[in-house]
Amino acid sequence: MDDQASAPAQAAVPTCYRHPKNETYVRCTRCDQYICPDCMLDAAVGHQCVECVRRDNKALRRPRTVFGGQVSSVTVVTYVLIGLNVLAYLAETAFPGVVDRFDSLGIGLRGPDGQYYVYQAGLPYGDGTGLQPAGVAFGEWERLITAAFLHLPLDMGPFSILHIGFNMYGLWTLGRVLESVLGKVRFTALYLLSALGGSVVAYLLAPGQGAVGASGAIFGLVAAYYVVSRRLRRPGGANRLLVIYLVWMVVSAGFASWQGHLGGLLAGGVVALCLAYLPRKWHLPANAAVLALLIALVVLKTSQLTGMV
Numbered sequence: 385m386d387d388q389a390s391a392p393a394q395a396a397v398p399t400c401y402r403h404p405k406n407e408t409y410v411r412c413t414r415c416d417q418y419i420c421p422d423c424m425l426d427a428a429v430g431h432q433c434v435e436c437v438r439r440d441n442k443a444l445r446r447p448r449t450v451f452g453g454q455v456s457s458v459t460v461v462t463y464v465l466i467g468l469n470v471l472a473y474l475a476e477t478a479f480p481g482v483v484d485r486f487d488s489l490g491i492g493l494r495g496p497d498g499q500y501y502v503y504q505a506g507l508p509y510g511d512g513t514g515l516q517p518a519g520v521a522f523g524e525w526e527r528l529i530t531a532a533f534l535h536l537p538l539d540m541g542p543f544s545i546l547h548i549g550f551n552m553y554g555l556w557t558l559g560r561v562l563e564s565v566l567g568k569v570r571f572t573a574l575y576l577l578s579a580l581g582g583s584v585v586a587y588l589l590a591p592g593q594g595a596v597g598a599s600g601a602i603f604g605l606v607a608a609y610y611v612v613s614r615r616l617r618r619p620g621g622a623n624r625l626l627v628i629y630l631v632w633m634v635v636s637a638g639f640a641s642w643q644g645h646l647g648g649l650l651a652g653g654v655v656a657l658c659l660a661y662l663p664r665k666w667h668l669p670a671n672a673a674v675l676a677l678l679i680a681l682v683v684l685k686t687s688q689l690t691g692m693v
Contacts, residue, residue: 402433412436450616452664453567461568462559465575466552469598472533473548480537483596488531488583488644490591491689494518502592520587520682521689528587528682532579534596551598558605565612566659573671574655577678578604581651582644584678588685595641603629603645604652611656651678 400406400420408420413427414436424431448454476482484500493501496514503517520527535548563571582600586593606629613622633645651674658670 402435449565449567451566451570451612451659452667453565453570456564456568459560459563461572461575462555462563465559466555469533469535469548469552469555472530473535476534477538480539483534483537484594486527486530486534487594487596488527488586488641489519489524489594490587490685491517491519491521492592492594500594519591521591521686525682528580528583529576531583531594531596532598532601535598536596547597551602554602554605555598558602558609562605562608562612565616566608570659570667574604574608574652574659575601577655577671577674578608578648578652580675580678582641582646582648584681585647585650586641586643588681589643590641591685591689593641593643595644597641597644599640600644600648601652603633603648604655607649607653608656608659611653611660615660 397407398409398418400408400423401417402423403420406420406422408418410419410424410431411417412419412433413430414432417433419431419433423433425434425437472482481498484498489500491503493503493515494517495501500518501515503519518524535551536544538544559571559575562574566574579598579601581604586595586600606625610619610622610626613619629645629649633642633649636642636645655671655674658674659667662670
C-alpha cells in the first residue's frame with residue numbers, strides 16, 4: 385500500500401518546461417511555467433525564464449541618435465574602411481598594374497602592352513595600332529568606386545605614404561565621430577556617396593585624368609562634420625576644419641584632383657543635409673535620389689564622350 389501511495393506523489397513532481405528532466409518548484413513570474421536554475425534570470429520580483437526575457441528584449445526599441453542612427457559604442461565601419469584602404473594599398477604595391485586598371489580614368493587608350501595613354505579626339509585605335517578605348521566611358525564603371533580605395537603607388541616616393549597616411553588619419557578622426565552620431569548604415573551611405581561624388585565630378589571635368597585616393601570621401605566627411613556640428617549647435621571646430629580643407633583644395637590643385645575634392649565635398653554636404661534636417665523616413669529616398677543624380681550625370685557625360693569617338 386505504501387509503494388502504491390508514493391507513486392502518484394512522485395509523478396506529480398513538477399519539472400522545468402525547457403529541461404523536463406530537472407525537477408523544480410520555481411515558476412516564471414511572466415508565463416507562470418516551471419523553470420530550473422539553468423533557465424532562471426533574476427527579475428525585480430522573483431525570476432523570469434529566458435524565453436520571456438528574450439521576447440521582452442526583442443520588443444524594446446533600441447535608442448537612436450538625433451539623426452536616426454542606432455546608438456553604438458563601436459565604430460566598426462570606420463575601421464573596416466581603413467582596413468580596405470590599407471589592403472588595397474598593399475595590393476597595388478604587390479601588383480603595380482592595379483592602379484592603372486582601377487583608377488578613375490574616364491576616357492583613355494590601352495595599348496597591346498597594357499600601358500594606358502591619354503585619349504585625344506581623332507586618334508586612331510583598333511585599326512592596326514593595337515590601341516583600344518578604356519575608362520568609365522567604355523563601361524568600366526567600377527573605376528568610380530575602386531579609385532577611392534587606391535592611393536599613389538609606393539614607387540612615387542615619400543608622398544605615397546603621406547597620401548594614404550593623411551587620408552586614413554582623416555578617416556579615423558572624422559569617421560568615428562560621424563559614425564557614432566549617424567549610425568553604421570547612414571555613415572556607410574555618406575562615405576560611399578561622397579567617394580562616388582568625387583569620382584563623378586572628376587569624370588565630368590577631367591575625364592582624361594586617372595586619379596586615385598580617398599580624398600573625395602574625406603572631403604565629404606568634412607562637409608558632413610560641418611553640417612552635423614551646426615545641427616548640434618557646436619560649429620566652432622567644424623568651421624576651422626572646413627576652412628583648412630578648402631584652403632588645401634586650392635593649394636593642392638596643381639598636383640591633386642581638385643575636381644575629386646570638390647565632388648566629394650558637394651556630395652557629402654548634400655547627403656549630410658538630408659540626414660540632418662529631413663525626417664527619418666526620407667533618409668533612404670534622399671540618398672537614393674543623390675545616387676540617381678550621380679548616375680544620370682555619368683550617363684550624360686558618357687554619351688557626350690563616346691559621341692566624339
